[in-house]
Amino acid sequence: MSQELNRDDVDVYIREVGLRDGLQNVKTFFPTEAKKEWISAEAAAGVIDIEVCSFVPPKLIPQFADALEVIEEAKKMGNLNVCALMPNLKGAERGIEAGVDQLNYVTSVSETHNLQNVRRTPAQSVEEFKAIVECRDRRAEETGKRVTLLAGCATAFGCTLEGDIDSSSVVSVARQFVESGADEISLADTVGYANPSQIKALCAEILDVVDVPVTIHLHDTRGMGVVNAFAAYEAGIRRFDGCLAGLGGCPWAPGATGNVVLEDMAFMFEGMGVRTGIDLKKLCTVRDIITRELPDEQLCGGLAKAGLPLNFSQATRLSAAAE
Ligand code: COA
Numbered sequence: 191m192s193q194e195l196n197r198d199d200v201d202v203y204i205r206e207v208g209l210r211d212g213l214q215n216v217k218t219f220f221p222t223e224a225k226k227e228w229i230s231a232e233a234a235a236g237v238i239d240i241e242v243c244s245f246v247p248p249k250l251i252p253q254f255a256d257a258l259e260v261i262e263e264a265k266k267m268g269n270l271n272v273c274a275l276m277p278n279l280k281g282a283e284r285g286i287e288a289g290v291d292q293l294n295y296v297t298s299v300s301e302t303h304n305l306q307n308v309r310r311t312p313a314q315s316v317e318e319f320k321a322i323v324e325c326r327d328r329r330a331e332e333t334g335k336r337v338t339l340l341a342g343c344a345t346a347f348g349c350t351l352e353g354d355i356d357s358s359s360v361v362s363v364a365r366q367f368v369e370s371g372a373d374e375i376s377l378a379d380t381v382g383y384a385n386p387s388q389i390k391a392l393c394a395e396i397l398d399v400v401d402v403p404v405t406i407h408l409h410d411t412r413g414m415g416v417v418n419a420f421a422a423y424e425a426g427i428r429r430f431d432g433c434l435a436g437l438g439g440c441p442w443a444p445g446a447t448g449n450v451v452l453e454d455m456a457f458m459f460e461g462m463g464v465r466t467g468i469d470l471k472k473l474c475t476v477r478d479i480i481t482r483e484l485p486d487e488q489l490c491g492g493l494a495k496a497g498l499p500l501n502f503s504q505a506t507r508l509s510a511a512a513e
């Protein structure tokens with residue numbers, strides 16, 4: 191069964207995660223002003239959902255030392271869902287204090303991966319999530335602002351450290367998150383192992399057992415990103431993570447570089463008549479900011495290289511200024 195969206199001008203939601211997932215492995219500090227420029231240029235191209243940073247210890251990942259300043263700027267852009275990642279309760283407290291709209295909590299279904307990434311077993315992470323929900327509810331009563339909690343099941347389609355991951359373990363973790371108060375769930379192919387059949391089967395299974403929105407988070411490590419997005423769409427998923435120019439990776443998954451290329455995925459959907467709300471031409475120009483700041487980083491993506499096909503028309507109705 192496909193999922194309802196609460197906007198009637200788009201058929202799928204595409205969330206930019208490059209400022210978090212893309213930058214977390216990049217050693218060069220991406221200047222704060224350039225991060226702000228990236229956010230505002232993408233918002234102007236119609237991307238309304240952006241994960242702008244991560245609330246991890248700045249000593250561990252200095253790239254996010256400027257989280258507060260980046261969030262302050264992102265909040266000024268009305269109509270933007272400002273999201274941040276948090277690995278633990280402390281990260282949640284920092285995120286809520288900063289005034290984000292959404293927090294993304296990450297737990298790997300693979301025990302070995304979760305221990306390496308956040309120093310907890312999946313069961314301990316789920317337990318901590320309950321404390322995060324309590325903290326969110328308490329702060330919502332005090333401030334009147336209720337932060338949405340997205341609970342991510344990472345390594346849902348396989349793990350570089352453990353190999354196969356049983357789908358029943360993924361379902362179990364997802365179920366526990368929902369029972370604990372998650373507003374949304376995400377399934378992540380953290381290390382780019384998945385194929386379309388696997389995506390279709392697990393997405394359908396999850397959509398059957400949870401009654402909250404489900405996002406698919408794909409990596410293009412083995413070139414399956416866009417086709418896996420299509421498989422997820424066919425299974426009924428309507429929320430997708432992606433990253434401009436396919437930046438991305440995972441510190442504990444050697445070689446797992448590259449989120450699915452956001453602009454290529456948006457191109458696929460628009461070509462199929464599925465509205466993303468994104469102006470593809472404008473979106474491609476935002477890559478210039480990444481090229482300028484990370485000249486040594488290899489950028490991915492076909493659309494930006496080859497351009498739109500002759501006479502291509504978007505499914506999304508573009509604003510007069512863009513046409
Ligand atoms: N933000 C800022 N500081 C934090 C923090 C957070 N979210 N979580 C912990 N800290 C600080 C603590 O206050 C403590 O500081 P101190 O040494 O000055 O006292 C220090 O970090 C260690 O805290 P500790 O309680 O031992 O950490 P932990 O075991 O609770 O958590 C994680 C470890 C989760 C913070 C760490 O493993 C992590 O950030 N992992 C995520 C890695 C990542 O981003 N992976 C990619 C995304 S999927």
Ligand code: ZN
Pocket residue numbers: 211378380407409438439449
């Ligand atoms: Zn990822």
